[in-house]
Amino acid sequence: MIKRFAIxxxxxxxxxxxLQLIQYKLLIINNSxxxxxxxxxxxxxxxxxxxxxxxxxxxxxVIEKLVYATPDPVMTSLPIEVDEQLxxxxxxxxxxxxxxxxxxxxxxxxxxxxxxxxxxxxxxxxTSNIFLKLDVKRRTAAVKKAQDLNLIA
Amino acid sequence: MIKRFAIxxxxxxxxxxxLQLIQYKLLIINNSxxxxxxxxxxxxxxxxxxxxxxxxxxxxxVIEKLVYATPDPVMTSLPIEVDEQLxxxxxxxxxxxxxxxxxxxxxxxxxxxxxxxxxxxxxxxxTSNIFLKLDVKRRTAAVKKAQDLNLIA
DNA sequence: ATACCTTTCATACCAAAGTATGAATTTTGG
DNA sequence: CCAAAATTCATACTTTGGTATGAAAGGTAT
Numbered sequence: 001m002i003k004r005f006a007i008x009x010x011x012x013x014x015x016x017x018x019l020q021l022i023q024y025k026l027l028i029i030n031n032s033x034x035x036x037x038x039x040x041x042x043x044x045x046x047x048x049x050x051x052x053x054x055x056x057x058x059x060x061x062v063i064e065k066l067v068y069a070t071p072d073p074v075m076t077s078l079p080i081e082v083d084e085q086l087x088x089x090x091x092x093x094x095x096x097x098x099x100x101x102x103x104x105x106x107x108x109x110x111x112x113x114x115x116x117x118x119x120x121x122x123x124x125x126x127t128s129n130i131f132l133k134l135d136v137k138r139r140t141a142a143v144k145k146a147q148d149l150n151l152i153a
Numbered sequence: 154m155i156k157r158f159a160i161x162x163x164x165x166x167x168x169x170x171x172l173q174l175i176q177y178k179l180l181i182i183n184n185s186x187x188x189x190x191x192x193x194x195x196x197x198x199x200x201x202x203x204x205x206x207x208x209x210x211x212x213x214x215v216i217e218k219l220v221y222a223t224p225d226p227v228m229t230s231l232p233i234e235v236d237e238q239l240x241x242x243x244x245x246x247x248x249x250x251x252x253x254x255x256x257x258x259x260x261x262x263x264x265x266x267x268x269x270x271x272x273x274x275x276x277x278x279x280t281s282n283i284f285l286k287l288d289v290k291r292r293t294a295a296v297k298k299a300q301d302l303n304l305i306a
Numbered sequence: 307a308t309a310c311c312t313t314t315c316a317t318a319c320c321a322a323a324g325t326a327t328g329a330a331t332t333t334t335g336g
Numbered sequence: 337c338c339a340a341a342a343t344t345c346a347t348a349c350t351t352t353g354g355t356a357t358g359a360a361a362g363g364t365a366t
Binding site: 108109110124127128131137138139 | 352353354355356
Binding site for chain 2: 341342343344345346347352
Protein backbone atom coordinates (compact mmCIF):
# COMPACT_ATOMS: atom_id res chain seq x y z
CA MET A 1 0.00 0.00 0.00
CA ILE A 2 2.83 2.39 0.83
CA LYS A 3 4.47 1.40 -2.44
CA ARG A 4 1.29 2.33 -4.26
CA PHE A 5 1.25 5.80 -2.77
CA ALA A 6 4.91 6.23 -3.69
CA ILE A 7 4.12 5.34 -7.28
CA UNK A 8 1.25 7.77 -7.29
CA UNK A 9 3.53 10.46 -5.83
CA UNK A 10 6.06 9.95 -8.59
CA UNK A 11 3.30 10.11 -11.17
CA UNK A 12 2.11 13.41 -9.72
CA UNK A 13 5.64 14.76 -9.85
CA UNK A 14 6.02 13.72 -13.48
CA UNK A 15 2.63 15.27 -14.19
CA UNK A 16 3.69 18.52 -12.56
CA UNK A 17 6.78 18.74 -14.75
CA UNK A 18 4.73 17.84 -17.82
CA LEU A 19 2.29 20.55 -16.87
CA GLN A 20 4.98 23.16 -16.97
CA LEU A 21 5.79 22.14 -20.53
CA ILE A 22 2.17 21.96 -21.63
CA GLN A 23 1.44 25.19 -19.86
CA TYR A 24 4.10 27.15 -21.64
CA LYS A 25 3.55 25.47 -24.98
CA LEU A 26 -0.15 26.16 -24.95
CA LEU A 27 -0.06 29.54 -23.35
CA ILE A 28 2.80 30.86 -25.46
CA ILE A 29 1.74 29.39 -28.76
CA ASN A 30 -2.02 29.66 -28.47
CA ASN A 31 -2.33 32.04 -25.56
CA SER A 32 -5.41 30.08 -24.58
CA UNK A 33 -6.17 29.57 -20.91
CA UNK A 34 -9.38 27.74 -21.89
CA UNK A 35 -7.53 25.13 -23.90
CA UNK A 36 -5.03 24.75 -21.11
CA UNK A 37 -7.86 24.29 -18.59
CA UNK A 38 -9.49 21.68 -20.81
CA UNK A 39 -6.33 19.66 -21.21
CA UNK A 40 -5.63 19.91 -17.51
CA UNK A 41 -9.16 18.82 -16.66
CA UNK A 42 -8.97 15.87 -19.03
CA UNK A 43 -5.62 14.69 -17.74
CA UNK A 44 -6.60 14.87 -14.10
CA UNK A 45 -9.99 13.33 -14.66
CA UNK A 46 -8.27 10.36 -16.25
CA UNK A 47 -5.65 10.34 -13.52
CA UNK A 48 -8.40 10.43 -10.92
CA UNK A 49 -10.27 7.58 -12.51
CA UNK A 50 -7.08 5.55 -12.71
CA UNK A 51 -6.07 6.33 -9.13
CA UNK A 52 -9.55 5.63 -7.87
CA UNK A 53 -9.61 2.28 -9.57
CA UNK A 54 -6.16 1.36 -8.30
CA UNK A 55 -6.75 2.33 -4.71
CA UNK A 56 -10.14 0.71 -4.36
CA UNK A 57 -9.67 -2.24 -6.61
CA UNK A 58 -9.76 -4.83 -3.85
CA UNK A 59 -13.11 -3.75 -2.52
CA UNK A 60 -15.08 -6.32 -4.40
CA UNK A 61 -18.46 -7.70 -3.67
CA VAL A 62 -18.89 -11.41 -4.10
CA ILE A 63 -22.10 -12.32 -5.75
CA GLU A 64 -23.24 -15.79 -6.60
CA LYS A 65 -24.04 -16.37 -10.21
CA LEU A 66 -26.38 -19.13 -11.16
CA VAL A 67 -25.07 -21.25 -13.96
CA TYR A 68 -27.42 -23.56 -15.65
CA ALA A 69 -26.13 -26.94 -16.62
CA THR A 70 -27.38 -30.45 -16.90
CA PRO A 71 -26.33 -32.68 -14.03
CA ASP A 72 -23.01 -34.42 -14.42
CA PRO A 73 -23.33 -38.23 -14.58
CA VAL A 74 -20.67 -38.62 -11.92
CA MET A 75 -22.36 -36.14 -9.65
CA THR A 76 -25.81 -37.65 -10.01
CA SER A 77 -24.78 -40.93 -8.47
CA LEU A 78 -23.83 -39.34 -5.18
CA PRO A 79 -27.06 -37.47 -4.33
CA ILE A 80 -29.24 -40.46 -5.20
CA GLU A 81 -27.34 -42.66 -2.80
CA VAL A 82 -27.56 -40.04 -0.11
CA ASP A 83 -31.27 -39.69 -0.84
CA GLU A 84 -31.63 -43.43 -0.45
CA GLN A 85 -29.74 -43.55 2.82
CA LEU A 86 -31.63 -40.63 4.25
CA UNK A 87 -34.93 -42.00 3.05
CA UNK A 88 -34.28 -45.29 4.82
CA UNK A 89 -32.96 -43.53 7.88
CA UNK A 90 -36.22 -41.64 8.15
CA UNK A 91 -38.18 -44.85 7.65
CA UNK A 92 -39.85 -43.52 4.51
CA UNK A 93 -40.85 -46.29 2.12
CA UNK A 94 -40.28 -46.15 -1.62
CA UNK A 95 -43.95 -45.65 -2.31
CA UNK A 96 -44.17 -42.86 0.21
CA UNK A 97 -41.13 -41.27 -1.38
CA UNK A 98 -42.77 -41.43 -4.79
CA UNK A 99 -45.78 -39.64 -3.39
CA UNK A 100 -43.57 -37.10 -1.66
CA UNK A 101 -41.95 -36.27 -4.99
CA UNK A 102 -45.27 -35.88 -6.79
CA UNK A 103 -46.46 -33.75 -3.89
CA UNK A 104 -43.43 -31.50 -4.32
CA UNK A 105 -44.37 -31.04 -7.96
CA UNK A 106 -47.56 -29.39 -6.77
CA UNK A 107 -49.96 -32.24 -7.46
CA UNK A 108 -53.15 -32.78 -5.49
CA UNK A 109 -53.95 -36.06 -3.79
CA UNK A 110 -56.41 -36.81 -6.58
CA UNK A 111 -53.80 -36.20 -9.26
CA UNK A 112 -51.26 -38.35 -7.45
CA UNK A 113 -53.83 -41.11 -7.13
CA UNK A 114 -54.51 -40.95 -10.86
CA UNK A 115 -50.82 -41.05 -11.75
CA UNK A 116 -50.10 -44.04 -9.53
CA UNK A 117 -53.37 -45.82 -10.30
CA UNK A 118 -54.42 -46.04 -6.68
CA UNK A 119 -57.30 -44.55 -4.71
CA UNK A 120 -57.24 -41.18 -3.00
CA UNK A 121 -57.58 -43.04 0.29
CA UNK A 122 -54.30 -44.75 -0.35
CA UNK A 123 -52.59 -41.48 -1.14
CA UNK A 124 -53.99 -39.93 2.01
CA UNK A 125 -52.70 -42.80 4.11
CA UNK A 126 -49.26 -42.43 2.59
CA THR A 127 -49.16 -38.68 3.00
CA SER A 128 -50.21 -38.95 6.64
CA ASN A 129 -47.38 -41.41 7.23
CA ILE A 130 -44.94 -39.12 5.46
CA PHE A 131 -45.98 -36.24 7.71
CA LEU A 132 -45.41 -38.36 10.79
CA LYS A 133 -41.97 -39.42 9.60
CA LEU A 134 -40.93 -35.91 8.63
CA ASP A 135 -42.55 -34.50 11.76
CA VAL A 136 -44.67 -31.93 9.96
CA LYS A 137 -48.37 -31.13 9.76
CA ARG A 138 -48.82 -29.96 6.19
CA ARG A 139 -47.73 -30.97 2.72
CA THR A 140 -46.07 -27.62 2.09
CA ALA A 141 -43.96 -28.08 5.22
CA ALA A 142 -43.19 -31.65 4.18
CA VAL A 143 -41.90 -30.50 0.81
CA LYS A 144 -39.84 -27.72 2.41
CA LYS A 145 -38.28 -30.07 4.95
CA ALA A 146 -37.57 -32.72 2.33
CA GLN A 147 -35.85 -30.07 0.20
CA ASP A 148 -33.85 -28.78 3.13
CA LEU A 149 -32.76 -32.32 3.96
CA ASN A 150 -31.81 -32.87 0.31
CA LEU A 151 -34.20 -35.75 0.31
CA ILE A 152 -35.72 -34.36 -2.88
CA ALA A 153 -34.55 -31.83 -5.42
CA MET B 154 -27.40 4.16 -16.85
CA ILE B 155 -28.43 6.91 -19.22
CA LYS B 156 -29.60 8.87 -16.20
CA ARG B 157 -26.15 8.48 -14.67
CA PHE B 158 -24.45 9.96 -17.71
CA ALA B 159 -26.92 12.83 -17.70
CA ILE B 160 -26.08 13.58 -14.08
CA UNK B 161 -22.38 13.46 -14.89
CA UNK B 162 -22.94 15.78 -17.84
CA UNK B 163 -24.69 18.33 -15.65
CA UNK B 164 -21.85 18.12 -13.13
CA UNK B 165 -19.33 18.82 -15.86
CA UNK B 166 -21.32 21.85 -17.01
CA UNK B 167 -21.51 23.19 -13.46
CA UNK B 168 -17.77 22.56 -13.10
CA UNK B 169 -17.07 24.50 -16.31
CA UNK B 170 -18.97 27.51 -15.08
CA UNK B 171 -17.26 27.29 -11.69
CA LEU B 172 -13.93 27.15 -13.46
CA GLN B 173 -14.54 30.47 -15.12
CA LEU B 174 -15.10 32.06 -11.72
CA ILE B 175 -12.10 30.38 -10.09
CA GLN B 176 -9.96 31.15 -13.10
CA TYR B 177 -10.62 34.89 -13.03
CA LYS B 178 -10.51 35.16 -9.24
CA LEU B 179 -7.16 33.41 -8.98
CA LEU B 180 -5.56 34.84 -12.05
CA ILE B 181 -6.69 38.39 -11.47
CA ILE B 182 -6.12 38.53 -7.74
CA ASN B 183 -3.02 36.35 -7.40
CA ASN B 184 -1.91 36.27 -11.02
CA SER B 185 -0.82 32.73 -10.33
CA UNK B 186 -1.15 30.15 -13.08
CA UNK B 187 0.45 27.57 -10.78
CA UNK B 188 -2.22 27.95 -8.08
CA UNK B 189 -4.93 27.79 -10.72
CA UNK B 190 -3.41 24.62 -12.15
CA UNK B 191 -3.25 23.05 -8.74
CA UNK B 192 -6.89 23.80 -7.94
CA UNK B 193 -7.91 22.55 -11.35
CA UNK B 194 -5.89 19.37 -10.93
CA UNK B 195 -7.34 18.72 -7.50
CA UNK B 196 -10.93 19.28 -8.61
CA UNK B 197 -10.64 17.03 -11.61
CA UNK B 198 -8.73 14.33 -9.79
CA UNK B 199 -11.57 14.16 -7.28
CA UNK B 200 -14.12 14.30 -10.06
CA UNK B 201 -12.28 11.52 -11.85
CA UNK B 202 -12.15 9.34 -8.79
CA UNK B 203 -15.83 9.92 -8.15
CA UNK B 204 -16.80 9.28 -11.76
CA UNK B 205 -14.61 6.20 -11.93
CA UNK B 206 -16.19 4.77 -8.81
CA UNK B 207 -19.68 5.52 -10.02
CA UNK B 208 -19.31 4.13 -13.48
CA UNK B 209 -17.53 0.95 -12.54
CA UNK B 210 -19.24 0.25 -9.28
CA UNK B 211 -20.99 -2.89 -10.51
CA UNK B 212 -17.83 -4.73 -11.40
CA UNK B 213 -18.01 -7.40 -8.77
CA UNK B 214 -16.13 -10.62 -8.69
CA VAL B 215 -18.51 -13.27 -9.87
CA ILE B 216 -18.29 -16.63 -8.25
CA GLU B 217 -20.03 -19.27 -10.25
CA LYS B 218 -22.34 -21.54 -8.39
CA LEU B 219 -23.55 -24.55 -10.30
CA VAL B 220 -27.25 -25.13 -10.25
CA TYR B 221 -28.57 -28.18 -11.95
CA ALA B 222 -31.51 -26.95 -13.91
CA THR B 223 -32.59 -26.46 -17.47
CA PRO B 224 -31.61 -23.06 -18.82
CA ASP B 225 -34.23 -20.40 -18.49
CA PRO B 226 -34.06 -17.54 -21.01
CA VAL B 227 -35.51 -15.14 -18.45
CA MET B 228 -32.75 -15.90 -15.97
CA THR B 229 -29.64 -14.32 -17.31
CA SER B 230 -28.65 -11.53 -14.95
CA LEU B 231 -28.30 -11.32 -11.20
CA PRO B 232 -30.89 -13.27 -9.19
CA ILE B 233 -31.88 -10.45 -6.85
CA GLU B 234 -32.67 -8.04 -9.64
CA VAL B 235 -34.48 -10.68 -11.63
CA ASP B 236 -36.63 -11.52 -8.62
CA GLU B 237 -37.85 -7.95 -8.52
CA GLN B 238 -38.26 -7.64 -12.25
CA LEU B 239 -40.02 -10.97 -12.55
CA UNK B 240 -42.27 -10.19 -9.62
CA UNK B 241 -43.36 -6.97 -11.23
CA UNK B 242 -43.67 -8.61 -14.61
CA UNK B 243 -46.09 -11.11 -13.13
CA UNK B 244 -47.99 -8.32 -11.41
CA UNK B 245 -47.34 -9.78 -7.99
CA UNK B 246 -47.36 -7.12 -5.29
CA UNK B 247 -44.79 -6.90 -2.50
CA UNK B 248 -47.29 -8.09 0.08
CA UNK B 249 -48.31 -11.02 -2.08
CA UNK B 250 -44.67 -11.87 -2.53
CA UNK B 251 -44.14 -11.86 1.23
CA UNK B 252 -47.00 -14.28 1.61
CA UNK B 253 -45.66 -16.43 -1.19
CA UNK B 254 -42.35 -16.71 0.62
CA UNK B 255 -43.96 -17.63 3.93
CA UNK B 256 -46.09 -20.14 2.07
CA UNK B 257 -42.96 -21.69 0.61
CA UNK B 258 -41.62 -22.12 4.13
CA UNK B 259 -44.51 -24.42 4.80
CA UNK B 260 -46.65 -22.09 6.88
CA UNK B 261 -50.43 -22.33 7.03
CA UNK B 262 -52.69 -19.38 6.25
CA UNK B 263 -53.29 -18.95 9.98
CA UNK B 264 -49.56 -18.86 10.73
CA UNK B 265 -48.94 -16.37 7.93
CA UNK B 266 -51.78 -14.21 9.25
CA UNK B 267 -50.23 -14.26 12.74
CA UNK B 268 -46.77 -13.38 11.44
CA UNK B 269 -48.02 -10.45 9.38
CA UNK B 270 -50.61 -9.31 11.94
CA UNK B 271 -53.51 -9.55 9.51
CA UNK B 272 -56.61 -11.71 9.35
CA UNK B 273 -56.85 -15.11 7.70
CA UNK B 274 -59.31 -13.55 5.26
CA UNK B 275 -56.64 -11.19 4.07
CA UNK B 276 -54.15 -13.98 3.62
CA UNK B 277 -56.71 -15.97 1.66
CA UNK B 278 -57.39 -13.03 -0.61
CA UNK B 279 -53.68 -12.61 -1.27
CA THR B 280 -53.09 -16.30 -1.89
CA SER B 281 -55.99 -16.46 -4.32
CA ASN B 282 -54.53 -13.53 -6.23
CA ILE B 283 -51.12 -15.17 -6.24
CA PHE B 284 -52.62 -18.34 -7.70
CA LEU B 285 -54.28 -16.35 -10.45
CA LYS B 286 -51.06 -14.56 -11.30
CA LEU B 287 -48.99 -17.72 -11.25
CA ASP B 288 -51.75 -19.62 -13.06
CA VAL B 289 -51.97 -22.45 -10.52
CA LYS B 290 -54.69 -23.94 -8.37
CA ARG B 291 -52.85 -24.94 -5.20
CA ARG B 292 -50.23 -23.54 -2.87
CA THR B 293 -47.88 -26.43 -3.49
CA ALA B 294 -48.02 -25.75 -7.20
CA ALA B 295 -47.52 -22.04 -6.57
CA VAL B 296 -44.38 -22.71 -4.56
CA LYS B 297 -43.07 -25.11 -7.18
CA LYS B 298 -43.67 -22.66 -10.01
CA ALA B 299 -42.16 -19.76 -8.08
CA GLN B 300 -39.08 -21.87 -7.42
CA ASP B 301 -38.81 -22.94 -11.05
CA LEU B 302 -39.06 -19.31 -12.13
CA ASN B 303 -36.41 -18.40 -9.56
CA LEU B 304 -38.92 -16.02 -8.10
CA ILE B 305 -38.12 -17.43 -4.70
CA ALA B 306 -35.19 -19.46 -3.35
C1' DA C 307 -45.43 -70.67 9.84
C1' DT C 308 -45.81 -66.45 11.81
C1' DA C 309 -44.50 -62.04 12.84
C1' DC C 310 -43.51 -57.84 10.47
C1' DC C 311 -43.60 -54.44 6.90
C1' DT C 312 -45.56 -52.42 2.87
C1' DT C 313 -49.20 -51.34 0.13
C1' DT C 314 -53.74 -51.09 -0.63
C1' DC C 315 -58.54 -49.34 0.47
C1' DA C 316 -62.82 -47.65 2.99
C1' DT C 317 -65.64 -44.77 5.95
C1' DA C 318 -66.36 -41.00 8.73
C1' DC C 319 -65.26 -36.78 10.54
C1' DC C 320 -62.80 -32.31 11.29
C1' DA C 321 -59.57 -28.76 9.74
C1' DA C 322 -57.59 -26.15 6.33
C1' DA C 323 -57.49 -24.34 1.83
C1' DG C 324 -59.57 -22.06 -1.82
C1' DT C 325 -63.49 -19.27 -4.41
C1' DA C 326 -66.74 -15.54 -4.97
C1' DT C 327 -68.33 -11.24 -3.87
C1' DG C 328 -68.41 -6.91 -2.01
C1' DA C 329 -66.52 -3.28 0.48
C1' DA C 330 -63.57 0.04 3.36
C1' DT C 331 -59.08 2.02 3.84
C1' DT C 332 -54.48 3.27 2.66
C1' DT C 333 -50.70 4.16 -0.59
C1' DT C 334 -49.02 5.83 -4.51
C1' DG C 335 -48.23 8.04 -8.95
C1' DG C 336 -49.38 11.67 -12.16
C1' DC D 337 -55.70 16.61 -5.44
C1' DC D 338 -57.57 12.67 -7.74
C1' DA D 339 -57.60 8.13 -9.80
C1' DA D 340 -55.60 3.71 -9.64
C1' DA D 341 -53.52 0.20 -7.23
C1' DA D 342 -52.68 -2.15 -3.00
C1' DT D 343 -54.09 -3.74 1.38
C1' DT D 344 -57.34 -4.94 4.45
C1' DC D 345 -61.50 -7.57 6.08
C1' DA D 346 -65.97 -10.21 6.21
C1' DT D 347 -69.33 -13.74 5.06
C1' DA D 348 -70.82 -17.70 2.82
C1' DC D 349 -69.82 -21.68 0.36
C1' DT D 350 -67.16 -25.59 -1.93
C1' DT D 351 -63.23 -28.36 -2.26
C1' DT D 352 -59.22 -30.39 -0.70
C1' DG D 353 -56.34 -31.96 2.91
C1' DG D 354 -55.52 -34.46 6.95
C1' DT D 355 -56.71 -37.73 11.04
C1' DA D 356 -58.44 -41.92 13.01
C1' DT D 357 -59.51 -46.45 12.67
C1' DG D 358 -59.84 -50.76 10.84
C1' DA D 359 -58.86 -54.12 7.55
C1' DA D 360 -57.16 -57.09 3.63
C1' DA D 361 -53.36 -58.85 0.60
C1' DG D 362 -48.59 -59.67 -0.66
C1' DG D 363 -43.65 -60.05 0.40
C1' DT D 364 -39.81 -61.48 3.49
C1' DA D 365 -36.84 -62.72 6.97
C1' DT D 366 -36.28 -65.62 11.04
